[in-house]
Amino acid sequence: MTKSQVQPVSTVRPLDKSGFIPLYYQIQRALMEKIQSGELATGDSLASEEELARIYQVSRMTARQALHGLKTSGFAFSQKGRGTFVTRPKLEKNIMHLRGFTEDMKHLGMVPSSKLLEQTVVNASEELAEKLKVEPGEIVMRLRRLRLADGIPMALEESNIPLKQFPGLDKISFAKQSLYFVLRESYGVRVAWADEVIEALPATREESELLTIPKKASILSISRTIMTTEETPIEVAWSRYRGDRYKASIRVPTTTIE
Amino acid sequence: MTKSQVQPVSTVRPLDKSGFIPLYYQIQRALMEKIQSGELATGDSLASEEELARIYQVSRMTARQALHGLKTSGFAFSQKGRGTFVTRPKLEKNIMHLRGFTEDMKHLGMVPSSKLLEQTVVNASEELAEKLKVEPGEIVMRLRRLRLADGIPMALEESNIPLKQFPGLDKISFAKQSLYFVLRESYGVRVAWADEVIEALPATREESELLTIPKKASILSISRTIMTTEETPIEVAWSRYRGDRYKASIRVPTTTIE
């Protein structure tokens, strides 16, 4: 509360009013940066809705929307009559964010690397075709990668993408580029939601060898289907994480508690 | 789209304008009921914001807020220029909802039962005290239950609740009543969020015996901390599910995709 008095107004970057990026989102990102950089620590109070509106020269509802975005992504919470406060989640792997392995590891301060095991074009099996909502036998790109952090094998990933929707995708090398990055930037894919199923499985022989763990050791399996707004699956993928090195976490916000 | 023309207006229950329950929430629940009952199937279009506003005699922003609630809880999604559509998730155990085991199993059409292993009052250990944000040694109620579905052991649950906040809780029998139900109805607890950590672990000897699975078999572990709006933990709990019988699932909505 006293902080806002001390804080110089000069630190506020003016908003881009060109109309391409929503104002509320620009404010949200500005606040997020302050949280990520540590300028705003856990427990600190954020500027009030009224104050944000004054600082950024927007209406209170717009400022409110920016704060709402922080709340639903788990970086802040509000108390009626008190204010809005930072609550930076220190979580292992927040599955509420659709990040790839590379981004995940960077956030954890580890050096990610990847070993391409397979990049082929296959005909969809019955099971896969059903999940992808295509005809059996349709061509699908399959990507199988071993993921390492600081040189230690951490996960095994397989990704299946129907090539019908993304012509030419099989000719791109994913040694360096992130799959999600390519889909977003080159094909303009708009993701609507993702369904994830989480299981604890015993390692198969192949998995235990690649991940250098004992046979039948516990594995955290996350299967994911990413859907577009047209309800067409973009990708069906699964990841197998070493049970002894990996935890998934999630923050369930108030809005979804019944 | 044609549906809204056929639908008689008489089915609309008038809103309770007494002011105790927000209008947007009443609309949200009314829509949710139609989804749950099957009156609105997956893929059906919901009434437009304008239409809802007209039907319920509220402003468009209020109708919009009702739809927003459905979206963030994964029961609907919107497309600019087209409308809002139902997308009822048919998922195994949606961890986006804070349901207890009993409600979970009922939703899956199985008959839940429970065996109370332990209901004691203990002094908090270092580790537990830190998680509950209380002093070490403070009294805590511990509930350990074996959970069965159709008579088959499915999960092991331990729940720790600081008694300081809930005097008399240790005298209530939880053989029949749900813990969440009691906390909500008798103590008026307002939950702000829950953090969950999901792991794949090998079963200990005790776990394998109680769950009738082989030793070191894979177990899906979900640890949960439930917090109030005051940032005080209400409950620290963990569940151990049989890896061969249980899957957790989650639908990540657009709003939280970066």
Place this chain on the structure above:
DNA sequence: TTGACGGCAATGTATAGACAACCATTGAAG
């Protein structure tokens, strides 16, 4: 010292309206 009250600040809820962006359909022009 304590308790009651009032005022202030903050979020929660709700209204009314405006324009932009996007999608599907229709109808006219080629």
Place this chain on the structure above:
DNA sequence: CTTCAATGGTTGTCTATACATTGCCGTCAA
């Protein structure tokens, strides 16, 4: 028949305002 333009419907963003509800704190009186 095909293509393009207009149109209406829908969600997305934004403004301006109002009142309710809650938490905090200081003042004043008992």
